[in-house]
Amino acid sequence: MSAVYDCSKHESRADGLAAAASAVRSSRLVVLPTDTVYGIGADAFDGGAVQSLLRAKQRGPDMPVGVLVGSWSTVDGLVLGTPPQARALIEAFWPGDLSIVLPHAPSLQWDLGQSRGTVMLRMPLHPVALELLRDVGPMAVSSANVSGRPPASTAQEAVDQLGDSVAVYLDGGSTGEPVPSTMVDLTGDDPVILREGAVSRAAVAEVLGVPAESLA
Numbered sequence: 548m549s550a551v552y553d554c555s556k557h558e559s560r561a562d563g564l565a566a567a568a569s570a571v572r573s574s575r576l577v578v579l580p581t582d583t584v585y586g587i588g589a590d591a592f593d594g595g596a597v598q599s600l601l602r603a604k605q606r607g608p609d610m611p612v613g614v615l616v617g618s619w620s621t622v623d624g625l626v627l628g629t630p631p632q633a634r635a636l637i638e639a640f641w642p643g644d645l646s647i648v649l650p651h652a653p654s655l656q657w658d659l660g661q662s663r664g665t666v667m668l669r670m671p672l673h674p675v676a677l678e679l680l681r682d683v684g685p686m687a688v689s690s691a692n693v694s695g696r697p698p699a700s701t702a703q704e705a706v707d708q709l710g711d712s713v714a715v716y717l718d719g720g721s722t723g724e725p726v727p728s729t730m731v732d733l734t735g736d737d738p739v740i741l742r743e744g745a746v747s748r749a750a751v752a753e754v755l756g757v758p759a760e761s762l763a
Contacts, residue, residue, distance in 0.1 A: 551702060551716040554580070554675050563717050564678055570714040571683045576600055578691045578705045579679055580719030581615070581671040583644055583728050583745060584698040585705045587713060588615070588688040594658040597687045601660070603712035606694040611660030612687040613646060613667035617680030622668055625685065627652055632755055633733050639754045642672040644745030648732040659687055665734050675719045690727075698725045731762075738762055 552563025567577040571589065574596040578587050587603060589596035591614050600612060616622060619637055623629055627650040629637075636647055651657075651666040659666065671677065680686060690698040691705035691713075699705035702718035729746035732739045738755055740748055740762045752759040 549706070549711050549713055549716060551706065551718055554717050554719045560675070560717075563715065564675070564682070567679055567715045567717055568682045571596075571679075571686065573714075574599070575714035576603060576712060577679075577715045577717065578699075578702065578709065578713050579676050579688075579717045580673050580702070580722060581676050581688075582642075582673045582722070583671070584700055584722055584725045585691040585702060586615070586676075586688040587691040587705070587709060588686040590683065591659070591685040591687040592655070592657050597658060597660075599712070600687060600689065603709050604689060604692070604694050606689075608660035610694075611662035611667070612689050613669060614659070614685050615676065615680055615688045616668060616670050616685050617677050619670065621685060625652060625655065625666060625668065626650060630733060632738055635754050636731060636751070637670075639750075640746055641670040642677065643670070644672070644726070644728045645669065645751070646728045646730045648730065648734055648741065650734055657687075667730065669728055673719065675717055679717070698727075700725045 554560040589600045646669040648667045692698045693708045700722045702716045727744040729744040730742040748759045
């Protein structure tokens, strides 16, 4: 049976975060608010939990799951190297609506889907998400919806789609109009925007010091 916690109330928020942390450490799934949409998450290093996440979304491993982190410094332990362009984007936009794709550290024992040696990382600008991430560490997180259906902008919308496949729902109120993060691929010789979302192409180009058209 799932539990829903109202994070607008101090006591309920504390109880919810404790329950969510316990669920993550027990290979179960949680739904958490972010600054874009609600996410469904699991321990990034628990392959069984990540598989449960994909089953809950009715999605295959061909669309790998991204990873949310609670601090800038966490990134260094997850990737093969943090190039200057990544540092610049992190300093400009984190925490916030920008996802960065980098080669992951080959020593990591995780299975996020068919990621071909890469990982998509983001630090969300939401106090509930950050508190949980700083407690449990990196989490594999995808939008809290069944694949092909609209992303959830409220906890109730996530409950309606995912039901008891999720152990704990953290209700942080409405996230507003669902706008995805902008996704920048830094795995090649030149940066490429894979998806333009909340952060504009022009803003990314300005930070990187390149023409906006070169990011296509």
